Amino acid sequence: MDEKRCCVTLSVQPSRGLVDEKFVILVQNSFPSSLLTIYAHHQCEDGYSWHAFAHYTSDATGAVNVSEDCSTGGTYSGVEAMGLLWSLKPVPGSKPGLRMRKKNVQAPMVVTISVYSGHLTEGFEDQVPLAGVEVERWYMAPGVRRIPVTEDGLTATLFLPSGPGPFPGLLDLWGGGGQLVEYRAALLASHGIASMAIDYLTCKYTMETGKIVEQDYFEMAYKFLQKHPKVLGSRIAMLGLSLGTSVILKMAVHSQIMKLSCAVCVSGSHVQPMDGFLKEMVDRYKNWGSDRFTKDNKVVWRDLLLPIPTDLSLKVDVGKLQCPLMLIVGEDDQNWCPHESAMDMKGMMERAGNNHLLTLLSYPNAGHLIEPPYMPHTRVSNYRDVLSQQKRMVLWGGQTLEHSRAQEDAWRKLLVFLRKNLYSGVKSGSLSLSNL
């Protein structure tokens, strides 16, 4: 029996966690001061392999604690409790332009974490590790219910939190890639918010008629939530990324039907033709002219809306906004120009006197795809834009370390913002207090 191999133990706590929960990876009983590599492997739903690894030296008791110890090399370095997740990359030889996105949120993401002897950078499949464990990462907490929604012409999925309710509600919009993307709404429901992910570009209506939806599609979604028995009709928020931001800003300012408690806009802009809506935006993008490319042929679309116009017929007048707004932007966004847009919005709100409603989070070196934390940063990927029907290798931007930190910080602040605006008793009737 290899005595050394028999001794080493590896644990990850919790072994089943939500995707935005931290874990603690502990190696014990290795030889003191031994060189070790901790390795993570994940096979995504599309069948591609992703991996991450880091080099450690065990302490005098033969232990490594990833939350406290320094990685001296690998796919991340320094003290990074969650580095083995956010630094996951496709294994060498993989197809370029991959992006990790969970489709089936009812099953967990399974990651194998192993510890190897020595400081390895390759050949993990050919070596037998000292120990290995499996870790589950869930988008859905126990008791969260997933309900497909097709009423009122909607293509959506509602996630209800565990418990009797009623719960505050949220409409979740993604960007120009279309599809029905559920994972963020599932995660928000795990935090107590009844969240509905909406497909508004490749929805049943559009696929059948060839037409892009109008404002009333989103108002229908809002009304669906408002009258739902498990939703607090007076506490509904909207969250969007990229093109989703454009929709939210327009609706928040101009819809007579939507009375939002608050809105969160990630990586988006207020620049859009005010005499139209999505269809006009689509037409505008289609008629852009030639794209800009980087030296290695990745398309950069950030210039499309620049410079920010001064003409109020070309952008949403956020000076008229009446609900709290959180803007989350990456300063290295190569796909849109959210930072410049945010600066312009801030100016508009200052001049209108409603800037007390604005929370602006601007992250240096973060890119376009600011997602829930600990998921791998995608700087470049294969992308089919529904609006322009083009498939391209798109540069989203961001430097992995800072982008990952931004995701973690933004998510935490987003949850606090939502909680404050959806849960606080400020707007409600009187609250009677009693003393002991």
Added chain:
Amino acid sequence: VTATGCTASTPPILSVRPSRALVDEAFEVLVENLPPVSPFTLRSLLHSEDGDDWEAYGRYVSDHSGRVSVSEDLSFGGTYSGMEPMGLIWSLRPVPGSRTGLRLRKKDVTTPMLITISLYNGHEDFRDNSPLVSMVTERWYMGPGIQRIEITDGELRGALFIPPGPGPFPGILDLWGGGGGLLEYRSALLASRGYVCLALEYFKTGQMKSTDMSFEYFEVCVTFLLLHLFSESVNLLKWTFHDFKSSLFYIKFFLCGVCDALVLFLVFNKIRVDENNHQIWRDVGLALLQEPSMKVDVAKINCPLLLVNGCDDQNWCAVETADDISKTMNAAGKGHLLTRLDYPETGHLIEPPFSPHCPAGNIIMYSSNQKVIQRYGGKTKPHSDAQDDSWRKILSFLRHHLYCSQKAKM
């Protein structure tokens, strides 16, 4: 204290972390966004595989920031009181009106126990009220990646649990008591802690008398387990009991034994009943201890032995048995191998942590196939503390002897 109306427009926020845990892991139950300094009741509810409802509850008062933290705050009463982070689990008991003699034991270890934690206004009876907020938490015996293999060859019946990873792992043969049948949950949990564990059904419920339980039978089971530890061949699963028996060879393997309430078989005419007509069996053991021919010669034990005993064990005289074993082993110069843990006010069924305490339970008598209620003893709080402490000590004993020991030899 008057109850505060907690209106729907200011929903409280309940969190249980981790929401999915192993059964021996603690969780944190936190409620926020409550009216300050107001009374609330937290309740846990579990619907068992047998169809019974189990509940526990604690009465709390929110602090000035509108918060209740089960890990930090005092329960003013309920099924537990005081500062008890896991009180909502270990004090679970059948709801009023349930059948008697119930014991909570998970049969299907591939699914979690689902426990609903709910918050109610006030300290009065909550049964007719709706909860303000609730959430479901999962408690698992099997960690992710654990492999479960059913063993169904004639004499060799049970379930083998193998941890994920390259191994090799130390192995454990897990034996339950006089109730018979196949109970997998402790083995699943031990596998989640890094051991290949075989839950052995060494006799079916009610068939103790007619089953082969010779020494050789157990040797074959241990051989089966050992071969699984070192062989990567899945073909072993096709071996029959006879294959193992004929390949029996004496290996000087390193063994240690953990005995929870050591049981020696045989004579049963010393059973008495208590005021509830529950059977007390401890005198059976006391009688047996007087008969040298009825005792295993523990002087011959050559491996470390851990004895875990409840001082209020009404089913087996665990403490007296441990005294007897200790005396014999000391006389033979083997006293250094023995560790014993005697827990005050603790009964017979010392289970993994946070398992509800069972002071008396239904059992089928193996001699007559009759259903009786046996008294097991113990008071809930000390018994629960004993389960928590003994599990940690058992795991550390196993780790010390099976994982780290420099004396490990082939």
